[in-house]
Amino acid sequence: MANMSLKKVKMDEQDPNLRNKNFLEVALGYTLEEAIEEANRCIECKHSPCKNGCPVNIQIPEFIHAIKNGDIEEAYSIVTDDNGLPAICGRVCPQENQCEGRCVRAIKGESVGIGRLERFVADWHMANAKDKKVEIKKKTEKVAIVGSGPASLSCAADLAKYGYDVTMFEALHELGGVLMYGIPEFRLPKDLVQKEINQVLNLGVKVEKNVIIGKSLDIEDLFEDGFKAVFIGSGAGLPRFMNVPGEDLNGVYSSNEFLTRVNLMKAYDFPNNHTPVRLGDIVAVIGGGNVAMDAARTAKRLGAKEVHVIYRRSMEELPARQEEIHHAIEEEIQFDLLRNPVEVLGEDTIVKGIRVIKMELGEPDESGRRRPVPIKGSEYIMDVDNVIIAIGQTPNPLLINTTKELKTNNRGCIMVNEETMETTMKNVYAGGDAVTGAATVILAMGAGKQAAKSIHNKLVFDSRK
Amino acid sequence: MYKIVEKEVLNSVVQKMVIEAPFVSRKCEPGQFIILRIEEGGERIPLTIMDFDRDAKTVTIVFQVLGHTTSILATKKVGDELLDFVGPLGKATELHNHKRVLGIAGGVGSAPLYPQLKKLSELGVEVDVIIGGRTDELVILGDEFAKFCKNVYYATNDGSKGTKGFVTDVLVDLLNKGEQYEEVITIGPLIMMKAVVSVTKPLNIATGVSMNPIMIDGTGMCGGCRVTVGGETKFACVDGPDFDGLLVDFDMAMNRQTYYKEEESHICKMDDKRKEGVNNG
Ligand SMILES: Cc1cc2nc3c(=O)[nH]c(=O)nc-3n(C[C@H](O)[C@H](O)[C@H](O)COP(=O)(O)OP(=O)(O)OC[C@H]3O[C@@H](n4cnc5c(N)ncnc54)[C@H](O)[C@@H]3O)c2cc1C
Numbered sequence: 001m002a003n004m005s006l007k008k009v010k011m012d013e014q015d016p017n018l019r020n021k022n023f024l025e026v027a028l029g030y031t032l033e034e035a036i037e038e039a040n041r042c043i044e045c046k047h048s049p050c051k052n053g054c055p056v057n058i059q060i061p062e063f064i065h066a067i068k069n070g071d072i073e074e075a076y077s078i079v080t081d082d083n084g085l086p087a088i089c090g091r092v093c094p095q096e097n098q099c100e101g102r103c104v105r106a107i108k109g110e111s112v113g114i115g116r117l118e119r120f121v122a123d124w125h126m127a128n129a130k131d132k133k134v135e136i137k138k139k140t141e142k143v144a145i146v147g148s149g150p151a152s153l154s155c156a157a158d159l160a161k162y163g164y165d166v167t168m169f170e171a172l173h174e175l176g177g178v179l180m181y182g183i184p185e186f187r188l189p190k191d192l193v194q195k196e197i198n199q200v201l202n203l204g205v206k207v208e209k210n211v212i213i214g215k216s217l218d219i220e221d222l223f224e225d226g227f228k229a230v231f232i233g234s235g236a237g238l239p240r241f242m243n244v245p246g247e248d249l250n251g252v253y254s255s256n257e258f259l260t261r262v263n264l265m266k267a268y269d270f271p272n273n274h275t276p277v278r279l280g281d282i283v284a285v286i287g288g289g290n291v292a293m294d295a296a297r298t299a300k301r302l303g304a305k306e307v308h309v310i311y312r313r314s315m316e317e318l319p320a321r322q323e324e325i326h327h328a329i330e331e332e333i334q335f336d337l338l339r340n341p342v343e344v345l346g347e348d349t350i351v352k353g354i355r356v357i358k359m360e361l362g363e364p365d366e367s368g369r370r371r372p373v374p375i376k377g378s379e380y381i382m383d384v385d386n387v388i389i390a391i392g393q394t395p396n397p398l399l400i401n402t403t404k405e406l407k408t409n410n411r412g413c414i415m416v417n418e419e420t421m422e423t424t425m426k427n428v429y430a431g432g433d434a435v436t437g438a439a440t441v442i443l444a445m446g447a448g449k450q451a452a453k454s455i456h457n458k459l460v461f462d463s464r465k
Numbered sequence: 466m467y468k469i470v471e472k473e474v475l476n477s478v479v480q481k482m483v484i485e486a487p488f489v490s491r492k493c494e495p496g497q498f499i500i501l502r503i504e505e506g507g508e509r510i511p512l513t514i515m516d517f518d519r520d521a522k523t524v525t526i527v528f529q530v531l532g533h534t535t536s537i538l539a540t541k542k543v544g545d546e547l548l549d550f551v552g553p554l555g556k557a558t559e560l561h562n563h564k565r566v567l568g569i570a571g572g573v574g575s576a577p578l579y580p581q582l583k584k585l586s587e588l589g590v591e592v593d594v595i596i597g598g599r600t601d602e603l604v605i606l607g608d609e610f611a612k613f614c615k616n617v618y619y620a621t622n623d624g625s626k627g628t629k630g631f632v633t634d635v636l637v638d639l640l641n642k643g644e645q646y647e648e649v650i651t652i653g654p655l656i657m658m659k660a661v662v663s664v665t666k667p668l669n670i671a672t673g674v675s676m677n678p679i680m681i682d683g684t685g686m687c688g689g690c691r692v693t694v695g696g697e698t699k700f701a702c703v704d705g706p707d708f709d710g711l712l713v714d715f716d717m718a719m720n721r722q723t724y725y726k727e728e729e730s731h732i733c734k735m736d737d738k739r740k741e742g743v744n745n746g
Pocket residue numbers: 092093094146147148149150151152169170171172175176177178179182183184211212213214233234235236237259290291294396398399431432433434438439440441442444
């Protein structure tokens with residue numbers, strides 16, 4: 001029985017006024033009944049446009065069909081044919097621009113909750129199913145993977161499935177990249193990320209943490225050590241600053257430092273965890289993307305009384321996902337739009353305020369969005385105790401600087417052949433944020449899978465020579 | 466896991482440890498450092514690589530007990546293992562082939578200075594060193610430096626060893642006597658490096674310093690370790706830790722180092738309570 005409701009089946013959420021004081025997940029997920037009810041909204045279109053909207057082309061109507069039949073394990077197996085990290089993607093994909101954006105049900109009413117269903121299937125599997133030991137015919141060739149974010153995880157998983165002897169080298173003490181140190185617990189619980197990572201490790205992928213490629217070892221060393229190919233998924237970890245006076249005052253954080261202290265080092269649990277994070281009553285977050293929303297909502301949860309998001313364009317141009325903006329507003333985050341910081345002010349070396357200038361929207365710029373222009377004489381001072389800068393990240397130059405053969409574009413992104421993901425260095429492939437600049441989890445995963453396929457083709461070809 | 470294979474107590478607050486760390490020992494050079502985490506929940510702290518043995522796959526660190534993490538580290542014994550130990554981080558020191566170089570170390574700064582001066586002397590540079598500390602007991606590695614330094618001078622606040630006063634008193638004295646150095650390399654507390662630069666800058670003597678801001682990742686990802694050098698923002702963990710001392714903004718660096726004072730002393734008071742608890746129980 002098709003469910004012709006124009007709205008998605010509602011998903012329970014923690015009350016905004018409770019959740020803005022804790023780090024537990026905001027959205028609570030569907031029950032089996034709710035999932036089946038939502039699945040019944042899918043009319044299983046023959047041409048299924050939703051599939052083309054998904055960067056890894058999950059067989060969407062097929063897995064939803066299995067949910068309708070109550071066969072969740074079957075649904076899980078269909079999803080994971082194309083996506084090894086469904087619990088993660090179901091939660092953080094910008095579905096409205098991807099799968100759900102193309103759903104025919106969205107022409108009139110809301111799209112099918114594809115992301116929510118994907119999440120349900122993954123959570124159900126983790127809670128109820130035993131992992132089967134997969135039999136893989138092993139090959140002898142070794143492949144090295146740099147980093148352990150979504151690009152690297154999906155590349156490693158696919159290569160392991162082909163049978164290669166895969167080792168993942170990670171600079172930090174935890175695997176997962178931004179999934180672990182960037183996206184907060186209340187949006188993406190870390191034990192769940194760990195479980196999906198464990199699925200990859202169960203395929204036989206080896207791990208060396210605390211190894212920085214370009215410092216501990218160079219790419220040449222990897223080839224010397226017998227690796228036949230290398231995949232680079234080193235992400236876009238370099239924080240941008242604003243280059244305004246006062247940026248080095250105590251109390252100014254990059255979003256990376258702030259979120260790393262809280263997520264990776266668990267500063268919300270200081271002093272049980274030993275890394276502190278210092279936050280006053282009034283916090284200004286600069287920027288308007290997902291990272292800014294995460295920083296603002298995290299600051300609120302750490303006890304800030306007032307959190308302001310300062311963004312230089314208007315509400316329409318905010319690049320963050322709709323759902324995140326909506327959640328932030330519910331959690332009493334304030335939006336100071338059409339504003340730009342010109343100076344951070346301090347007293348005794350500590351942030352005391354921020355001088356902002358009002359902006360108005362002028363002619364459209366290259367990006368097609370209307371360019372914000374400062375309004376002369378409109379500067380004023382806001383009292384704040386902290387400033388968190390979330391205006392974007394670029395690829396970390398550490399590895400590129402020590403590997404001359406790797407060519408990058410003018411934005412510092414590693415150049416690849418877009419079909420094969422091969423870099424300018426022989427048998428070295430790259431993908432994810434290191435290639436595109438800061439993007440999304442699912443695009444990084446897609447790139448990792450594509451590279452795995454090319455590496456496989458290349459190594460098969462090489463072995464025949 | 467990274468095993469402690471040797472440990473030596475150098476004085477009441479400074480210890481030396483040799484750690485098994487094959488991925489660090491393989492390529493490290495003088496001037497680089499590591500970041501370690503002792504156990505789950507622990508802080509990541511940076512320490513300079515004092516020495517290394519590529520064959521034995523080990524790295525030597527020397528640390529001063531300052532706060533929480535270094536106190537825990539001091540309780541670790543030979544055979545114990547550290548959870549995380551990542552490196553080598555930072556740039557290797559650029560050693561210049563000068564005729565004559567003066568090293569100036571304060572407290573535990575002797576440890577990171579040691580491999581740099583040693584390498585310089587191996588390159589044929591004539592090296593002198595001034596070692597300072599609050600009192601005789603806290604002056605370390607004098608005998609080791611004496612093996613290759615032409616002159617080893619000491620300065621202690623209480624006069625228990627060498628000149629009574631600061632390392633800069635000795636420096637000013639040497640320069641007044643007409644001693645000529647093409648470069649000064651100084652490692653120690655920020656306040657000391659700042660004082661050294663205040664002497665060398667007017668004379669335009671090239672001065673290398675080693676910055677030690679609070680760090681987290683050590684890979685250029687968090688930006689917490691930023692220092693201002695010649696008006697530009699640099700990340701000490703990837704652009705340093707060594708910088709041109711004549712260009713460093715020391716006041717800003719000193720300010721940034723104090724931001725977490727309260728939390729540091731809070732967690733240390735908990736340590737004291739815990740220790741009391743152990744003693745009483
Ligand atoms: C706060 C925040 C919120 C976000 N929210 C969303 C969201 O809601 N939805 C979404 O789709 N995307 C979101 N993103 C973007 C998404 O997380 C990234 O696009 C994605 O993680 C990129 O994956 P990656 O594998 O390319 O790199 P990363 O996840 O950045 O992983 C790179 C890994 O490589 C390691 N590494 C780097 N250099 C080296 C080296 N030399 N040697 C060894 N290891 C190295 C790093 O330590 C890191 O672990 C968000 C990002 C942030 C920061």
